[in-house]
Amino acid sequence: MPASAVPPPHPRTLLDETAYDRHRLRQWLAGDARADGVSRRRLLTLLAATAAATALPAPRPARAAGTPIVKPLPPEWFVPRGTNAETRWEALRATGYHTPNELFFVRNHTATPVLEARDWRLRLWGSGLRGAPGADRPVEFGYDDLRALPAVTRTAFVECAGNGRSYYTTQQGETVTGTPWTLGAVGVARWRGVLLADVLRRAGLSAHAVDVQPRGLDAEYVSGGESLGRVRRPLPRAKALHDVLLAYEMNGEPLPYDHGFPVRVLVPSWVGIASIKWVGDIEVSAQPLFSPWNTTFYRLFGPAHPEQGSAPLTRQTVKSAFELASGAAFPAGREQVLRGRSWSGAAGIARVDVSTDGGTTWRRARLHDGPRPGAWSRWSVTWTPGTPGATQLLARATDTSGRSQPDVAEPNTQGYLFDAVVRHPVTVV
Ligand SMILES: Nc1nc2c(c(=O)[nH]1)N[C@H]1C(S)=C(S)[C@@H](COP(=O)(O)O)O[C@H]1N2
């Protein structure tokens, strides 16, 4: 018998029907189960439905060497994009408020490292710690040390600063560099961990500390033939002490390998790059810090921006997406419920307006969630398509701070922070 990709479950697991079901579905996903007469779509729907409800340990990786992502990437759920994977919005239709871990997008500069919790240490060092004048007297925390600290839970999105980048080109004719995401480089999860503030205080944060720089344990990132070192980006002290988590759980499960196991940083409302995965050390500095990820990258460059670039990016902009495939077909004359989600890095969502005729007329969508800062609100509208042919669906959200989505996004060379209303093509048949 070939070695199974899915490890055997703990015997206790098999007494829990939901966990049992999920284990079987995972085995199927790994090609280890037979499901004669059951469609792939049906099984994927079941898998999505069980994903959020159960808490199994992270599966052992089943990837071939050199594959940048550990988890399965069924084409029904993901668009592969190099070392990254984009979630398909039509796959989120079957999910609840939180994005199941199995469906969450992955953004890797290199490849997911598979680490062991028992070998992992978090090292805090630098001139911003009392009694630790250099790297010579670092303060260390093990996985169990972190788990023994007071736990906090927070629902928040992680969204890549480049989410929606491809629309600079397809809607606005601009040439931009970077991964051509549509709108699927975002997900909302329930994160559990400890406050970075707690860990910093326990490590002896000094009054002089100004910047806090977490760094990942994944491989060094090489760009243009030059190594930029390991992925790292400074956070200002105020944000680090405000609401940043060192997260060890995602939707009630240990962090999956691809999302930062054993521990990642979670910086609510900010560009995804701030949420360093596989964090191994944190420099606490009494001097301001810079890294390629807040100088060369993650600033706005281009004619509309200062010569040396904008300030480093922090909060995400306002966006909206339909839970539909691009080019989805609808029968004429039959009432539909169109669903979607909107979010903003500045505040919760206050209203969403939808057009089903390419932007000529607009009506207000029904919001299913109240304003949730740092997360999304689901919404719906009913629509009875008229004459057959091509049309475009548009959604424009406004947050409680009054920020909204323009018709055209101000371009920048690296295609960050797209915020314009996206024209979603559909056909009436
Ligand atoms: N160590 C490390 N952290 C990282 C990255 C990375 O490549 N390495 N990618 C960043 C970027 S650009 C984004 S958008 C988010 C993506 O998080 P996810 O893969 O869990 O969705 O992780 C961030 N943290």
Ligand SMILES: [Mo]
């Ligand atoms: Mo990102």
